[in-house]
Amino acid sequence: MTTAILKQPTEPVEPTAARKPNRSFVHGLITNKKALVGMIVMLVFIALALLAPVLFPGDPSRITAMASLEPSPEHWLGTTAKGQDVLALTVHASRSSLFVGLTVGFASTFIGILVGLASAYFGKFIDEALSLVTNVFLLLPGLPLLVILAAFLPPGLGTVILVLVVTGWAGSARVLRSQALSIRSKDFVAAAVVSGERAGRIMFREILPNMASIVMSTLLACVIYGIGAQAGLEFLGLGDVSTVSWGNNLFWAGNEGALLTGSWWVFVPSGVCIALVAFALALINYAVDEVTNPRLRKIKTPKITERSAAK
């Protein structure tokens, strides 16, 4: 999807670039070790989330008599104090956690794009007003705001998503605005304005495609934020306690005193899963950074000299 967006306008826009920037971006990502590891981990988790009902049919939170069993061949990760299979709980939880994380990530990035583009394109009063709102939201302490909102809204998955988007969009808006501003001042945008193109077209067809890489890293950061903040909120007992998610698993583990009774196997898997997903996304994010920012690239002196010698 990203490649399709990237393709069209970059070529007419920067005719001086000898190599196609688009292909080198994708190529750079695929050959980047960090990105590869990150993408493989993410694919495994997405596959697990999709296959959860097939791998572990039935309701994973059903209470059984086999309480607090240690990991064994029957229950690979043991059971909780309520006799639920920890592995089934963990795999099923990936559905809600990934869903909320991705939804929050996409929604916050989308709002960020709208606000950032509008700020940069229209400037003046609109920019002032939008920047003010963005900065206020950036400054309000996130977690307490989350808690207050969650306390007043009726509990549910929708509330969790809404609250996370409300507290999460401002960061992406600020980053995207400053990037859009620098593109707004380029000649080709001025040309588009002079040739009488509509505002929407200039914003989304001229400016937006040129910030594809920063949109992508913003999106990744927002998904990481979404997954982590959801877990934190649920751990505090402010999520929808009835859904099976990594944060809720940890909430119940804390509630049932899993650590105090020594049932570490109830507590470990969900945390490790959150960490693996966040780490994988962070790896992809750093790779995007490395590929698009030449200064952060690894220095490979011999290769560069070879190439320039060949030229």
Next chain:
Amino acid sequence: MEETVRFILRRLGFYLIAFWASITLNFLLPRFMPGDPVSRMFARTQGKMQPEQIDALRKLLGVDDRPLWEQYIDYLHNIVTGNMGISISRFPAPVTEVIAAQIGWTLLLGGTALVIAAVVGNLLGILAAWRRGGAIDSALPPVLIFIGSFPYFWLAMGALYLFGVILGWSPLRHAFTDGLEPAFTWEFIGDVGAHLVLPALTIVLVSIGGWMLGMRNTMIATNSEDYITMAEAKGLRPGRIMFRYAARNAMLPSVTSFGMSLGFVVGGAMLTEVVFAYPGVGYQLLNAVQGLDYPLMQGLFLTITAAVLLANFLVDILYVRLDPRVRSN
């Protein structure tokens, strides 16, 4: 000089607007949210509420019949004069009193952790950028990013389990041993310190990576500046170039993030405080939410917001002194 004053006044205006926004949010939330807090409170206390409590709640939640704007002006007036109502769960203590008893612990915990993380993280970042591809640069960032990906509360609980429950090295909860009288004695200070170590270390562990990477990346950009080459050409000692020339200029973004991190400290320390049952404002905020103590909840949110805004304002003032370009802009 005049430019400096103008800059500071502009920032002050911004923070006032931000504070006003959070007050207004606080005012509107209980009045426009679905689900009626008053009935929730009644259901919970099963009619055992005292008339004064009901009265306080009514006032706060705007269940009176006056027009909205009149309530709003009243509310603003109360906040400005420091009247945040009466706590429901700790009736009849005023909200301000409950908060005053706890904010010190949050500042102690968050401040200690923030200063340690910022100093050590920035130093590591400087060293990593100075020796690019060296041991620090290649080994530490992946490890720190990996640690930073764990949910904070999960690491904290794991640390508490390992060092508190299994090894018994650290106290399990609270900021000082029960029964110990708070006083300026070595015994008490030592006890507070012992309770502080583990919570503070967990915060440092997860936040140090961000500091280090941020500093590293700015340092790499700074290192390619002409004045660094010039300094090297002059034959200055590497240590001097590293700290007085490169790091000094790469420091500026870190100063800004320091201001932003203060928000994380006061607000984000909430999870730490919950895990370690540390008696700060975050722990209290969760208690207030669980006890449906709406006045205390709102008072805590406003206090935390005010603290964050104030800290950022102080950082702005510091920034004007550090970076002359802000003044001329």
